[in-house]
Amino acid sequence: MNGERPRLSVIGTGYLGATHAVCMVELGYDVIGLDVDETKIARLRAGEIPFYEPGLPELLTKHIDSGRLRFTTSYEEVAEFGDVHFVCVGTPQRKGELAADMTYVEAAFSSLAAHLTRKALVVGKSTVPAGTAARMERLMLRLAPCKDVELAWNPEFLREGFAVDDTLRPDRLVFGVHSEWAEQQIRAAFEPVIEAGTPVVVTDFATAELVKVAANSFLATKISFINAMAEVCEVTGADVTKLAEAIGHDARIGRRFLSAGLGFGGGCLPKDIRAFIARAGELGVDQAVAFLNEVDAINMRRRARTVDIGLDLVDGSYRGTHVAVLGAAFKPNSDDIRDSPALDVAASIGRRGGTVVIYDPQAMDNARREHPELTYVDSLTAAVSGADVIMLLTE
């Protein structure tokens, strides 16, 4: 450690990593961010956040100017600089499978380990299947020239759209550690956050890994619960919004995450519950999380149901119709279109012969890249004028 505070590195500067790097500088640390994507690093160096997140561009500019934040593609430089390294690389769903693709996590740990010549703490932040931390620790100890390096797991709960505030003022910190030294180091890396009164839960590796997938499974279940109620309401003539309001007054239930709609999407919830199902299967406890298959199925049915509701409005065929889609991102205040319910519905209508015209205030470039077959316009007015159906598909 240099001086009082550890110097930090952040490996993988996507939605999570770029936010973490910038916010840790705001909290008073010296930080270096690394990514294998050279374009992303060039943009960050130039003071440009490669995605939309309110409040983050201003902080990036401020801290590039302060000289306490820099970006690199060199693992050697990162290993030389950092006392505590945060691994924030992606864990997307494997193509054609439920399980998470762990190749990025394995590559990041291996590349860093090869350059660790002095004692350091490597902290995993990515959302991973239980057992990953222990496996990464073995991998690191095999590859690192310094045999004293240690590992910790610190799951991240930030919400896109609120990422800056969630990072500066999280509602809890979870530290999966198995030595006093590791706990001291990670506490030092979050000192201002802990001093502000944030609850800290110290656990073993497996619990820290599971906290994240358990939390996301609970939230996904709550959303699918109200959407299942919406299905029943539709056939009984009941009003699901009133129903949610009424049951939400029960403090044990609560109103949040109880809004019926198009269901959840994004780069976390869908792939996290699927990876959990896959991992539970490997561990022989598939029955314990079998309900998550139903949570996923209810969620995916909302998309099909939305396409059908539109179909009723155009007399049974989308052919020759103009369908305006408002919102392409998976949620407001984001340009993230990963597993976006809105784009899924839009693409499905397009395949059925409708002319889909999309407007989104932030996510147009990402959406166009993923679905070039759809039409994009640069204003809400242009999207809706002459439309046969207008669909508001982002919450």
Ligand SMILES: NC(=O)c1ccc[n+]([C@@H]2O[C@H](COP(=O)([O-])OP(=O)(O)OC[C@H]3O[C@@H](n4cnc5c(N)ncnc54)[C@H](O)[C@@H]3O)[C@@H](O)[C@H]2O)c1
């Ligand atoms: N986005 C969120 O809101 C959020 C919240 C909590 C947890 N998470 C978890 O955080 C992790 C990252 O998610 P994200 O949304 O930031 O993903 P992302 O795809 O936006 O970012 C991942 C970054 O890692 C980089 N990368 C890949 N391989 C690398 C390597 N070997 N070395 C260095 N960099 C490498 C990629 O180039 C990319 O920039 C995932 O496990 C996700 O589940 C995300």
